Amino acid sequence: MIKISDLHASIEGREIIRGIDLEVRPGEVHAIMGPNGSGKSTLANVLAGREAYEVTQGSVEFLGKDLLELEPEVRAREGLFLAFQYPVEIPGVSNTYFLRVALNEIRRHQGLDELDALDFLELVRTKVRELHMREDLLERQLNTGFSGGEKKKNEILHMAVLEPKLAILDETDSGLDIDALRIVADGVNALRAENRSFIVVTHYQRLLEYIVPDRVHVLSEGRIVRSGGSDLALELEEKGYGWVQEEQA
Amino acid sequence: MSDKTHLSEDEQHLEDLTNADYKYGFVTDIESDSLPPGLDEEVIAAISAKKNEPPFMLEFRLRAFRKWQQMEEPDWAKLKIDPVDYQAISYFSAPKKKDGPKSLDEVDPELLETFEKLGIPLGERERLAGVAVDAVFDSVSVATTFKEKLTELGIIFCPISEAVQNHPELVRKYLGSVVPTGDNFFSALNSAVFSDGSFVYIPKGVRCPMELSTYFRINAQNTGQFERTLIIADEGAQVSYLEGCTAPMRDENQLHAAVVELVALDEAKIKYSTVQNWYPGDKNGKGGIYNFVTKRGLCAGRASRISWTQVETGSAITWKYPGCILKGDDSVGEFYSVALTNNFQQADTGTKMVHIGKNTSSTVISKGISAGQGQNTYRGLVEIHRGAEGARNFSQCDSMLMGDRCGAHTFPYIDVRNPKAKVEHEATTSKISEDQIFFCQQRGIDLEEAVSMIVNGFCKEVMSELPMEFAVEAQKLLGVSLEGSVG
Ligand SMILES: Nc1ncnc2c1ncn2[C@@H]1O[C@H](COP(=O)(O)OP(=O)(O)OP(=O)(O)O)[C@@H](O)[C@H]1O
Ligand SMILES: [Mg+2]
Numbered sequence: 161m162i163k164i165s166d167l168h169a170s171i172e173g174r175e176i177i178r179g180i181d182l183e184v185r186p187g188e189v190h191a192i193m194g195p196n197g198s199g200k201s202t203l204a205n206v207l208a209g210r211e212a213y214e215v216t217q218g219s220v221e222f223l224g225k226d227l228l229e230l231e232p233e234v235r236a237r238e239g240l241f242l243a244f245q246y247p248v249e250i251p252g253v254s255n256t257y258f259l260r261v262a263l264n265e266i267r268r269h270q271g272l273d274e275l276d277a278l279d280f281l282e283l284v285r286t287k288v289r290e291l292h293m294r295e296d297l298l299e300r301q302l303n304t305g306f307s308g309g310e311k312k313k314n315e316i317l318h319m320a321v322l323e324p325k326l327a328i329l330d331e332t333d334s335g336l337d338i339d340a341l342r343i344v345a346d347g348v349n350a351l352r353a354e355n356r357s358f359i360v361v362t363h364y365q366r367l368l369e370y371i372v373p374d375r376v377h378v379l380s381e382g383r384i385v386r387s388g389g390s391d392l393a394l395e396l397e398e399k400g401y402g403w404v405q406e407e408q409a
Numbered sequence: 410m411s412d413k414t415h416l417s418e419d420e421q422h423l424e425d426l427t428n429a430d431y432k433y434g435f436v437t438d439i440e441s442d443s444l445p446p447g448l449d450e451e452v453i454a455a456i457s458a459k460k461n462e463p464p465f466m467l468e469f470r471l472r473a474f475r476k477w478q479q480m481e482e483p484d485w486a487k488l489k490i491d492p493v494d495y496q497a498i499s500y501f502s503a504p505k506k507k508d509g510p511k512s513l514d515e516v517d518p519e520l521l522e523t524f525e526k527l528g529i530p531l532g533e534r535e536r537l538a539g540v541a542v543d544a545v546f547d548s549v550s551v552a553t554t555f556k557e558k559l560t561e562l563g564i565i566f567c568p569i570s571e572a573v574q575n576h577p578e579l580v581r582k583y584l585g586s587v588v589p590t591g592d593n594f595f596s597a598l599n600s601a602v603f604s605d606g607s608f609v610y611i612p613k614g615v616r617c618p619m620e621l622s623t624y625f626r627i628n629a630q631n632t633g634q635f636e637r638t639l640i641i642a643d644e645g646a647q648v649s650y651l652e653g654c655t656a657p658m659r660d661e662n663q664l665h666a667a668v669v670e671l672v673a674l675d676e677a678k679i680k681y682s683t684v685q686n687w688y689p690g691d692k693n694g695k696g697g698i699y700n701f702v703t704k705r706g707l708c709a710g711r712a713s714r715i716s717w718t719q720v721e722t723g724s725a726i727t728w729k730y731p732g733c734i735l736k737g738d739d740s741v742g743e744f745y746s747v748a749l750t751n752n753f754q755q756a757d758t759g760t761k762m763v764h765i766g767k768n769t770s771s772t773v774i775s776k777g778i779s780a781g782q783g784q785n786t787y788r789g790l791v792e793i794h795r796g797a798e799g800a801r802n803f804s805q806c807d808s809m810l811m812g813d814r815c816g817a818h819t820f821p822y823i824d825v826r827n828p829k830a831k832v833e834h835e836a837t838t839s840k841i842s843e844d845q846i847f848f849c850q851q852r853g854i855d856l857e858e859a860v861s862m863i864v865n866g867f868c869k870e871v872m873s874e875l876p877m878e879f880a881v882e883a884q885k886l887l888g889v890s891l892e893g894s895v896g
Contacts, residue, residue, distance in 0.1 A: 208851050212843075236853040248848045252866025261862070262852035269853070301866070318852065 161186050161326055161357040162207075162227070167218035169206045175216070176202045178382035184326070189348075189358040191368055191393060194379035195401045200361045201245050203379070204330045208242040209235050223325065236262075237269035239325030243315035243332045245361075250302040255314065256284060258302050259321050266322060287320045291347050308335040316347040323351070328359045333367040345370030365397040378404050444501040450474065453601055456501050460570050460604075465581055473590035473600030480594045486757040487786045487818055488726055493664055493699065500602045500635070559617075565610040566621055569637050572608035579610055583641055587670040587707040587734070595666040595728075596703040603637035603668070611646035611677075620876050622651040636667040642677035644710065649680040651879050663688075665724075666701045675710030675737065680718070682875050684883050687723035694753025694782075697725025704731035705761075708740035708769075716743040717760070718874040720883040725754060730788065732761030735769035735797075742771040745871040749887065750783025750815070759789040759820075764800040764830070773804035776868045779815035786818040793830040800830040808838045809867050811860075839867075861887065 162184050169177040176199045184190050192200055206213045207220065209232030220227040227235060250258070264274040275283065288295055293313055303311050312332050319327050332344055348358060348371050360371060368376070368390060376392040377384045378401070386392065386404045396404070444455060453474050457467040482493075559566050565576060573580050590600040611617050642648055652669075665687065671679050681704075690697025700723075706715035717731040733742025744760035762771035777785040791802045808817035821834050841863055849859035865872065865887055875883055 208847075210847055231855075232847065232850040233853050233855045236851050242851050244848065244851075248842070248844045250845055250848070250863055250866055252869030253862055258849075258852070258862070261858070262849075262854055265853040265855075265858075322852065 161188070161223065163221040164207075165219050165221075167203075167206070167220060168216045169202065169213045170216055171202070171213050176213075176382050177206060179218070180379075180382070180384055182377065182384065184357045184359060186357055187352075187354045188374045189352070189360060189371060191371075191373040191376045191390075192359060192361045192379055193363065193376060193393065193396060193401075198379045199382040200379055201330055202382075204242055204245075204328045204359075204361060207235075207328060208232060208240065233265070234269075236322075236324075237266045239266075241319055241322060241324030241327045243312075243319060243327065243329040245330040245334070247303050247311040247315055249304045249306070251304045253302045254298075255300055255302050256281065256298045259284060259318060262318070263321055284317075284321055287317060290350065291317060291320060292343055293317060309337060309340045312336055313340060313343060316344050320347055320351065323356075325355065326357050326359070327351070328361070330361045331363065332360075333362050333364060341367065342370070365393040368393045380404065443499050446499045447496050448474075448498070448500055448602065452500055456602060456604070459501060460573070462570075462573055463577055465577070466573055469585065469590065470601050473597050474602075476591035477594065477597035477601055480591070480597055482594050483728075486728055486788070487784065487820075488728065488755050488757050490699070490726060495598070498664060501604060558619075562615050562618070563612040564615060564617055565608065567608055569603075569606045569608040569639060572610075572639075576608070576610070579641065580608070580639070583639055583670065583672055584637075585670075587672060587705045588668050588703050593703060595701040596668050599635045599637060599666050599668040599703070603635045606637040606639075606667070607650075608638075609640040609648060609650065611642045611648045613643045614645040615643075616646070617648040620649050620651050622653070634663070634665045634667070636665075636669075638667070638669040639672075640670070640679060640681070641672045642674065642679050642713075644675040645677060646674075647678040649682070649876055651682050651684075651876060653684040653686070653879065664699050664701070667703070669702070669704040669731075671704075671706035671715055673706065673708050673710060673713035673715050673737075673740075676712045677710060678714045678716075679706060680716045680876075681706070681731075682879055683717075683719040683721075684875075684879055685719065685721045685723050685727070688725075689723050689754050690725040690752065692752050694725070697754070698723065700724035700727045700729065702727075702729040702731075704729065705734065706732070706742070707734045708737050708742060708766075710740070711737045711766075712739040712741075713737050714741040714743075716741075716745070716874070718743075718745040718871065719747070719758075720868075720871070720875070720887075721746070721748040721756060721758060722887070724756075727754075727756040727758055729758045730761055730790075732763065732790075733771060734763045734765065735771065735800075736765045737769075738766040739768045740766055741769070743874075744771075744773045744775070744789075745874040746775045747778070747868045747871045747883075747887070748776070748785055748787075749778040750780070750785045752781040752783060754781075755784045755786075757786040757788055759787045761790040762792070762802055764791075764793040764797040764802070764827075767797060768799040769797055770801040771803075773802070773806075774870050775804075775806045776871055777806070777808040777817050778811070778864060778867070779808070779817050780811040781815060783815045784818070785816065786820065788820045788822075790822045790824070791832055791834075793825045793827050793832065795826040797827050797830060800827060802830075802832045804832075804834045806834075806836045807867070808836075809864070810838065810840050 164180055164182040167177055167180045168175060194200055202213060206215060215228055222240060260280045267274055284298060288298060297314060303314060306314060315332060333341055336344060345367060360373065373390050376388055376390060378386040444452060450471060453470050454467065457470055585600065588596050591597055609621060640650060671681060673679050687698035687700055708715055715733050721727055731744060735742050742762050748756045748758050750756045759775065760773055773789055775787045777787055779785040787806045789804060793800045804821060806819050810817055817838055819836050823832055825832055845863055846856060846859045865884055872880055872883060
């Protein structure tokens with residue numbers, strides 16, 4: 161699915177990602193944990209193509225293509241999705257309209273027919289029901305005035321509609337109540353498939369009880385300092401990040 | 410690449426987008442019957458004679474001209490304007506064809522082609538949209554459709570020159586009743602020399618069953634355009650009027666000084682929508698239309714309502730303050746505006762809401778978008794007279810900036826003489842954010858479409874006021890297709 165090799169990236173001349181190697185195979189779920197400021201969101205943004213970050217070294221292969229060569233919207237159309245840690249508000253643009261434009265861009269890129277407004281509405285309503293979300297999410301303006309939790313749920317709705325091949329979830333579980341956490345986890349689990357992979361960035365092992373990862377990686381100061389199975393998350397919860405950092409030193 | 414260079418690249422791209430070449434730059438080659446440049450009482454008499462006007466019209470024009478001679482161009486707007494040589498302008502120009510055409514077949518094919526290029530296929534519209542089009546080409550109306558259906562209802566919709574001939578009593582009563590001849594420099598000039606425009610009268614209790622629409626177009630070189638529009642809605646009548654315009658590319662500046670007067674009697678409703686897309690000048694600020702417009706509505710009757718909606722994307726200079734005089738008790742005035750300035754465009758626009766009657770209310774929603782080195786000024790006056798018990802106004806002025814070489818300015822003037830009146834004013838300024846654009850891109854939407862979407866979202870409250878037929882064109886003008894949007 162995705163193969164990251166010796167990736168270095170910096171912002172404003174400061175190196176944040178300092179040599180990451182990571183391979184995620186089709187169907188796998190990888191969790192990335194690590195202290196605040198360790199570079200988790202930066203890694204996610206670099207993969208999604210935010211230009212403010214400069215890749216200074218290394219390569220990323222995504223479904224056989226050189227990911228770093230692609231424009232951000234082309235990465236999305238190729239099947240890469242990022243659920244943002246802080247989803248933005250776009251006032252005046254209806255959530256449904258936005259999603260339909262997005263889906264049709266992706267479909268066109270993939271050589272599929274575009275959906276008209278009615279067909280799309282049916283699709284998106286079905287998704288909302290399946291995800292146990294409220295329908296009014298659709299009529300509202302994109303994230304505008306949404307609570308923190310609603311914004312995160314909306315990211316999951318976008319993911320469910322756009323059906324990416326690789327979804328990167330950046331702390332989608334932060335700030336969610338128990339029920340919302342369930343909704344998010346169920347949303348991810350429903351999408352789990354042989355040809356779809358996930359990179360789940362989280363601080364909490366609770367999410368990983370619902371979404372059981374194949375691998376857990378600990379990021380610290382821009383490097384993966386430890387990788388393991390799903391048990392690693394439990395161990396981290398018990399002992400804190402100090403433990404891996406010390407061990408490494 | 411650093412964050413900084415990225416941003417400036419982004420801004421560069423924004424500029425490229427907003428700099429897309431003006432689509433409607435072409436000149437139709439039709440011989441014109443024009444007066445030589447210059448303006449004096451003789452020229453005015455000649456205009457009046459060419460139009461075969463009754464004496465009251467000549468008097469009206471001469472009165473205005475004499476006032477105009479005493480007046481000076483206003484200089485209070487936040488506009489940099491090259492001086493206009495009023496003697497270098499030709500004040501009359503008409504396509505050569507004699508006798509107005511009775512149907513589209515009689516219309517000069519080249520003219521029809523021009524309308525095609527502008528995206529106004531008259532024949533199409535006639536059939537499809539149920540829109541009656543009174544198309545003004547230069548100064549004389551060339552095609553009027555749907556007239557018969559309207560006539561059945563007693564609705565008068567015709568060129569104002571025709572109304573002068575056929576309904577002199579209405580013209581005499583209402584012309585200049587909302588915008589007096591000496592109101593301002595440009596309205597005085599217009600009153601003296603206006604060539605043509607539209608006239609609408611909706612009789613008592615009649616709801617006009619279709620949107621009335623006029624497309625304006627400046628054509629002959631060096632010809633100023635002085636439209637005059639007069640709309641009267643009698644008691645309980647309702648009408649929605651659409652005005653749209655595009656102009657061909659020109660190097661020298663062209664003057665456009667229109668006057669629009671609306672009169673709403675008891676419980677009448679008038680909705681007036683404009684999409685203004687005159688040639689804005691080139692990327693270096695050369696050329697473009699000078700658009701000095703006086704638009705005013707009089708809510709003369711009880712519980713009458715006048716609503717202005719405008720989308721202003723064209724012209725080198727826009728000077729325009731559509732207002733409402735809320736004279737009747739319980740009358741309502743509304744102003745919804747989007748003004749976009751780019752490159753070296755300048756807009757000084759807003760509204761005047763004058764509350765005279767009791768329990769009058771007004772709403773003002775203004776969205777200004779500035780890009781390039783565009784300068785965008787909102788200037789609004791809310792005036793509440795002593796007797797306007799229970800008057801209310803709400804104003805909201807939002808500005809959006811693209812890049813950092815443009816400007817947005819807000820000048821709200823509030824004059825309240827009644828202590829119990831309620832006046833609220835809100836203003837915001839925002840920038841299109843890189844986060845918003847990246848969010849869109851991450852969902853598969855490219856930069857161009859992302860910008861259009863965000864801008865259209867910003868203008869949503871105003872766009873949703875436009876009649877359907879117009880909304881589409883307006884959204885296109887803002888660079889987006891929100892057509893068929895759900896929710
Ligand atoms: N746009 C930016 N400008 C300047 N510094 C940045 C920018 N983005 C990230 N950084 C810096 O890069 C480092 C890594 O940030 P990042 O957001 O990737 O951390 P994170 O692991 O996601 O943390 P958290 O758990 O708090 O979300 C931080 O020191 C942060 O301040
Ligand atoms: Mg983060």
